[in-house]
Amino acid sequence: MPNENQEVLLKVDHLCQYFKMGPGMELKAVNDVSFDIKKGEVFGLVGESGCGKTTTGRSIIKLYDITSGSIYFKDTRICAGTRSYRDAIKAAKAKFAATLKELKANGAPEEKILAAKEEYKKVREEQLNNIRAAKDDHKNCDKKYAEKLVAAVDAKYKSILEKASPEELPTLQKEYRKERAYARKQKLITQIQMIFQDPIASLDPRMTVKEIISEGLVIRGEKDQKKIDEMVYRVLELVGLVREHAGRYPHEFSGGQRQRIGVARSVIMNPDLIIADEPVSALDVSIQAQVINLLNDLRHDLGLTILFIAHDLSVVKYFSDRIGVMYFGNMVELATSDELFKNPLHPYTRSLLSAIPLPDPNYEKQRKRITYNPLADHDYSVDKPCMREVSPGHFVHCNQAEFEKYQALLAEKENA
Ligand SMILES: Nc1ncnc2c1ncn2[C@@H]1O[C@H](COP(=O)(O)OP(=O)(O)OP(=O)(O)O)[C@@H](O)[C@H]1O
Numbered sequence: 001m002p003n004e005n006q007e008v009l010l011k012v013d014h015l016c017q018y019f020k021m022g023p024g025m026e027l028k029a030v031n032d033v034s035f036d037i038k039k040g041e042v043f044g045l046v047g048e049s050g051c052g053k054t055t056t057g058r059s060i061i062k063l064y065d066i067t068s069g070s071i072y073f074k075d076t077r078i079c080a081g082t083r084s085y086r087d088a089i090k091a092a093k094a095k096f097a098a099t100l101k102e103l104k105a106n107g108a109p110e111e112k113i114l115a116a117k118e119e120y121k122k123v124r125e126e127q128l129n130n131i132r133a134a135k136d137d138h139k140n141c142d143k144k145y146a147e148k149l150v151a152a153v154d155a156k157y158k159s160i161l162e163k164a165s166p167e168e169l170p171t172l173q174k175e176y177r178k179e180r181a182y183a184r185k186q187k188l189i190t191q192i193q194m195i196f197q198d199p200i201a202s203l204d205p206r207m208t209v210k211e212i213i214s215e216g217l218v219i220r221g222e223k224d225q226k227k228i229d230e231m232v233y234r235v236l237e238l239v240g241l242v243r244e245h246a247g248r249y250p251h252e253f254s255g256g257q258r259q260r261i262g263v264a265r266s267v268i269m270n271p272d273l274i275i276a277d278e279p280v281s282a283l284d285v286s287i288q289a290q291v292i293n294l295l296n297d298l299r300h301d302l303g304l305t306i307l308f309i310a311h312d313l314s315v316v317k318y319f320s321d322r323i324g325v326m327y328f329g330n331m332v333e334l335a336t337s338d339e340l341f342k343n344p345l346h347p348y349t350r351s352l353l354s355a356i357p358l359p360d361p362n363y364e365k366q367r368k369r370i371t372y373n374p375l376a377d378h379d380y381s382v383d384k385p386c387m388r389e390v391s392p393g394h395f396v397h398c399n400q401a402e403f404e405k406y407q408a409l410l411a412e413k414e415n416a
């Protein structure tokens with residue numbers, strides 16, 4: 001179980017991913033979402049269909065040029081959008097125009113006008129630098145990572161080659177070249193692997209299981225066929241399949257087995273983070289449990305960190321250390337799994353919890369579905385909401401009035 005001091009592996013900071021829907025229209029699939037995942041943790045991301053869970057996952061693995069915000073993996077910025085910086089320039093420009101108008105109307109001295117202009121230019125320059133840095137990080141993070149690895153290989157071999165005898169030199173030089181070429185092909189982003197939502201569409205029907213599972217290794221520069229075969233057999237066994245499956249095609253498998261192939265494809269890359277996008281929702285209940293148990297075992301055996309996406313809170317409850325609840329592109333509540341089930345505060349989370357049936361006839365007789373109606377449940381006409389920490393580690397998307405109400409509610413519960 002991760003604790004407060006544990007290393008943050010992934011940090012999603014004000015992520016926005018907007019899709020163009022025609023001239024002047026945008027769909028805010030993910031809107032200002034922030035969370036972090038600690039090393040060794042399972043972070044559950046839940047919410048109804050279309051709320052932006054998959055888009056969040058796909059943004060993390062760089063399938064999009066994100067609109068705004070940053071994503072850090074192992075303290076390196078791997079994704080960055082530029083919209084917020086461009087908006088800041090626009091706002092500074094509008095402010096400057098208004099100030100200029102006012103100064104001129106009041107007949108203000110030239111120095112004041114120049115000072116306002118200087119201030120605008122400073123903001124603009126600062127934001128342009130931010131934009132350049134964001135584009136550079138987004139585009140070149142893998143290149144910079146590979147350069148670091150190459151430098152490490154160079155450093156390692158420098159002294160080895162200096163000390164080597166003339167007989168040893170050719171072999172060592174060959175090894176050096178091989179290791180250097182391998183390092184040059186490494187990517188930070190391959191340490192994050194995604195298990196895709198649809199086990200049928202995500203496997204190429206024309207490739208054998210072995211080709212599918214080993215594809216990432218080959219791209220990464222692995223050429224030794226024997227080594228590849230061995231690794232494929234090993235992960236097949238790890239996910240509960242057998243080596244004889246390696247020569248078969250995806251259509252020859254059941255849904256649960258296909259999902260295992262998806263898991264094997266991710267695990268073979270020896271990733272630090274796996275994004276499991278609803279890995280069990282297409283499966284029937286008994287198989288769901290098998291795949292969840294498989295992920296749980298792998299998590300412990302391989303020390304994986306997992307972002308587990310689901311639309312059903314009951315699925316993530318036992319598996320996740322912390323849970324984030326999304327609604328319409330926004331994160332509305334974030335807490336440890338226990339806290340979220342014990343003290344759900346946001347009305348949407350409460351409505352999700354009220355939908356979970358329990359095998360208890362008495363409870364079921366009394367169970368009332370709570371429906372979430374954003375217009376009736378919140379009054380955001382004046383005071384706008386943002387993520388606020390209601391109790392340590394428990395964040396809710398709310399305005400000041402709601403924040404005070406939630407705090408009072410928690411205090412009341414504690415005293416009861
Ligand atoms: N490539 C795209 N282009 C345009 N709109 C998209 C694209 N991908 C997703 N969307 C829209 O973004 C919103 C969020 O979609 P997303 O797939 O992230 O939802 P989800 O939470 O994963 O839902 P589900 O539980 O059904 O998988 C939806 O309204 C969807 O229609």
Ligand SMILES: [Mg+2]
Nearest residue numbers: 053054055197
């Ligand atoms: Mg999805």
